[in-house]
Amino acid sequence: MSDAIKVLIVEDDPNICDLLQLYLEKEGYRVFLSYDGEEGLAQYYDGNPDFVILDIMLPKMDGWEVCREIRNDRNIPVLMLTGKGESYDKVKGLELGADDYVVKPFESKEIIARMKAILRRTNPHLKTQKNIELTQLLINMKEFKVYRRSKDINLPPKELELLYFLASQPNQVFTRQQLLEKIWGFDYEGDVRTIDVHIKRIREKLGDELPHWSLKTIRGVGYKFEVNLGV
Known part of the structure; x- marks a missing residue:
């Protein structure tokens, strides 16, 4: 027990x-x-x-x-x-x-x-996923933490999952409904505004975006994690 x-x-x-x-x-x-x-x-x-x-x-x-x-x-x-x-x-x-x-x-x-x-x-299955390392951003799934400029950023589980999901599929656009189903599950009956709330909180905590990566709003569609490897 x-x-x-x-x-x-x-x-x-x-x-x-x-x-x-x-x-x-x-x-x-x-x-x-x-x-x-x-x-x-x-x-x-x-x-x-x-x-x-x-x-x-x-x-x-x-x-x-x-x-x-x-x-x-x-x-x-x-x-x-x-x-x-x-x-x-x-x-x-x-x-x-x-x-x-x-x-x-x-x-x-x-x-x-x-x-x-x-x-x-x-819990466990997320901790087996690969870390994401970008310029001044580390998403460490083993520790279930996010680091910005080596500073530990306190993201609740849902915010971290949403950020990880988007960042693990760079430059791909997802609708709000797709993100709800991926992170909250197919049986989730909440409002799609849930996604907007979480994206807003993630942006506030991460601070200024860099030219190397950014969390983009695609008007009328949804969101994507944009990565510019040429910068």
């Missing part, structure tokens, strides 16, 4: 916590529960979990702030729960670095399916 994936659930509804704990433990996960944001963040630092399921509406500290603190610390998969269906909640969660979101009410099997999909994307 010591090698089991540790999941921290931060949710103020005890019934939801108990139900998720039951299903997740049946799947072999180690589960830790917290019922407010402050306690959840304390458990995150103390327990060093591998995955966080995080409600938005929490006592003492809301899920937005908890997610922000987690993202400032390290890259760990975060699945957000929301009782609202507004796109604002979804977009804000993605901007803060959440990997996915589920709207209440939900079925426990949906949570597990989304968790497994996220873990497949962020």
Whole structure:
């Protein structure tokens, strides 16, 4: 059991916590529960979990702030729960670095399916992929990190996956829908604006582009990672 994936659930509804704990433990996960944001963040630092399921509406500290603190610390998969269906909640969660979101009410099997999909994307198979080395840019998939001018750039898993996918196929244009299917999976039902949010965040964190490479917007189509080997 010591090698089991540790999941921290931060949710103020005890019934939801108990139900998720039951299903997740049946799947072999180690589960830790917290019922407010402050306690959840304390458990995150103390327990060093591998995955966080995080409600938005929490006592003492809301899920937005908890997610922000987690993202400032390290890259760990975060699945957000929301009782609202507004796109604002979804977009804000993605901007803060959440990997996915589920709207209440939900079925426990949906949570597990989304968790497994996220873990497949962020765990071992990505670490076997080749590193990408360009002028002042290194995407190291063994460490699951990005370096710009030798400085470690903190990209959440989804942003790193998106950057790696585009950079591994230089000068090829992908539509937003294609990128959603490649990174989020064919069963993802989110808005294509998800891609725009992530591209914006990646650009902000990488800083000024170089003539050697750039993350280009192809108006009306999508995006490409442009590499100019002649520069």
